[in-house]
Amino acid sequence: MMYFIPYLLLSLIFLFLWLVEKRNHKKELSVRFTCLFIFVVFFSFRGFVAWDWISYYDWFNLPNDEQILNVCRDKGFAVFMIIVRFITDDYHVFIFINSIIDLYLLHKIFNEYAKYNYALMFFLYFTLYIDVEMDMLRNIKSILLFFYSLRFVKTNTKIYLILNIVGLLMHSSSIIYFILSLFIFKQFNRRLVLVLFVLGNVLFLTQMGVFSALFRPISSVANLGEFQFIYEAYSNSERYSAQYGVSYGYVEKLISFIFIYSYSSRIIKYDQRLRPLVNMYYFFVLLGFYFSDFMIIVGRGGLLLRFSYIILFPALLQVIRIGQIRKMYIIFISLYLLSRMVLVTNNIMYEYENVLTGAHSFWERKYKVNDYVIDKV
Numbered sequence: 001m002m003y004f005i006p007y008l009l010l011s012l013i014f015l016f017l018w019l020v021e022k023r024n025h026k027k028e029l030s031v032r033f034t035c036l037f038i039f040v041v042f043f044s045f046r047g048f049v050a051w052d053w054i055s056y057y058d059w060f061n062l063p064n065d066e067q068i069l070n071v072c073r074d075k076g077f078a079v080f081m082i083i084v085r086f087i088t089d090d091y092h093v094f095i096f097i098n099s100i101i102d103l104y105l106l107h108k109i110f111n112e113y114a115k116y117n118y119a120l121m122f123f124l125y126f127t128l129y130i131d132v133e134m135d136m137l138r139n140i141k142s143i144l145l146f147f148y149s150l151r152f153v154k155t156n157t158k159i160y161l162i163l164n165i166v167g168l169l170m171h172s173s174s175i176i177y178f179i180l181s182l183f184i185f186k187q188f189n190r191r192l193v194l195v196l197f198v199l200g201n202v203l204f205l206t207q208m209g210v211f212s213a214l215f216r217p218i219s220s221v222a223n224l225g226e227f228q229f230i231y232e233a234y235s236n237s238e239r240y241s242a243q244y245g246v247s248y249g250y251v252e253k254l255i256s257f258i259f260i261y262s263y264s265s266r267i268i269k270y271d272q273r274l275r276p277l278v279n280m281y282y283f284f285v286l287l288g289f290y291f292s293d294f295m296i297i298v299g300r301g302g303l304l305l306r307f308s309y310i311i312l313f314p315a316l317l318q319v320i321r322i323g324q325i326r327k328m329y330i331i332f333i334s335l336y337l338l339s340r341m342v343l344v345t346n347n348i349m350y351e352y353e354n355v356l357t358g359a360h361s362f363w364e365r366k367y368k369v370n371d372y373v374i375d376k377v
Contacts, residue, residue: 004346007130010042011338014123021116028116035122036103043133044099045092047359048366050134051349054373057362060084060091076169077138091362092355098137105144109311112151113271117314124310127337131344132303142167142174143307150276153185176304180283184276190264193282197257200289205246207292252336256309257285259316259329266319267312274315280308348372 014035021031048057062068065082072078084094110121125133132140145167152160167174260267260281268275284305291297313333320326344350348369353359360368 001348001351002346003348003351004342006352007126007341007345007350008338010038011123011127011341013038014119014126015334017119018117018123021119025116028118032118035119036107039103039106039122040099041354041356043102044096045354045356046095046134047092047353047355048362049350049352050131051373052135052137054366056094056137057091060094061089074138074169074171076166077141077171080170099133102133102140102144105141105148109144109147113273113311114314115318117317120314121310124313124337127341128306128310130341134350136171136303138171139173139303141170142177143304145170146174146177146304147307147311150273153276173300173304176301180280184279184283186279187275188279188282190261193261196286197261197282197289200286201254204250204289204292248336248339252333253285253288255329255332257281259320260312263316263319267315270315270319274312277308277311280305281312284308 017031017034020027059068059071060081062071065085068081068085069075069078072081081094084097088094106122106125110118114121129140132143145163149160149163149167152163164174164177167177260278264278267278284302287301287305288298291301317326317330320329349372353365359365
């Protein structure tokens with residue numbers, strides 16, 4: 001079964017809309033409306049698709065609110081779920097409200113940076129965050145709230161802090177944003193960045209376990225509590241402790257870093273607001289190289305950082321002056337993102353269903369995917 005077909009078709013539609021938007025600026029408004037409409041229909045009305053609906057459905061249907069607060073460690077999201085339950089007991093309405101909130105934040109972010117690249121940003125989001133949008137309902141709220149909050153850094157620091165506190169309550173991993181805020185608004189030493197990039201490549205290609213080499217000596221002399229328990233649990237898992245190797249993704253990261261590093265001055269000159277996003281992209285690449293021996297850190301940490309690429313990519317295209325190089329880079333990135341999305345979605349968990357056209361019930365869907373889930377777990 002080719003489960004990826006609906007996702008591939010929608011990705012190509014977003015690319016087509018971008019070409020329309022670029023070639024005929026008068027159609028910008030209709031392109032934007034079409035992007036918003038596609039998102040609402042595809043995500044807000046989806047059935048039981050991807051992985052985490054099993055947990056979220058069970059949480060949403062717990063007998064009382066106290067149990068939701070107990071099972072959900074991220075209390076902000078637990079309160080959000082309780083509020084929605086006060087409005088409706090329909091899980092699909094809960095998903096609809098979730099998606100509409102995500103779409104509102106996406107629209108605000110894209111509208112802030114898009115210059116005839118609105119559809120392109122949707123293409124990038126769709127291919128890079130399809131699994132996050134469908135599965136990680138808590139994570140995506142904290143990610144979008146942070147990138148939305150960047151508009152308030154200089155104009156209203158109170159709103160900036162409030163939005164990120166809400167994001168932290170949605171998912172605890174967003175504590176990283178508070179730490180990064182100490183660095184990303186500064187001008188980085190370009191030579192230092194380049195040295196760290198080259199050294200990171202050496203460590204990655206030689207598969208030297210940097211994280212394990214640092215963590216084990218520390219944990220042997222200090223009690224790290226719950227963090228140590230989490231580390232041991234993940235390190236004993238073949239799925240989460242496996243190292244990343246040389247792949248299409250590595251080549252993409254290598255090429256994209258070289259482009260963004262080489263054009264960083266022009267990107268920032270093009271839009272001063274992009275400095276923290278350039279720096280976040282540096283952190284994203286270096287994280288993948290230095291902690292490649294611990295997949296869960298690269299995966300979860302990367303989710304928080306790689307959204308910067310969605311905003312940087314259109315800006316990068318604006319400052320690459322050699323048309324042939326720009327076209328080749330667009331083709332390369334598009335093929336990479338499409339192939340990545342196909343790999344993510346080509347399994348029965350991503351068999352797409354829509355409640356508007358008819359979708360299986362929770363128990364029908366669970367029975368259908370049960371063998372696949374057991375095999376993967």
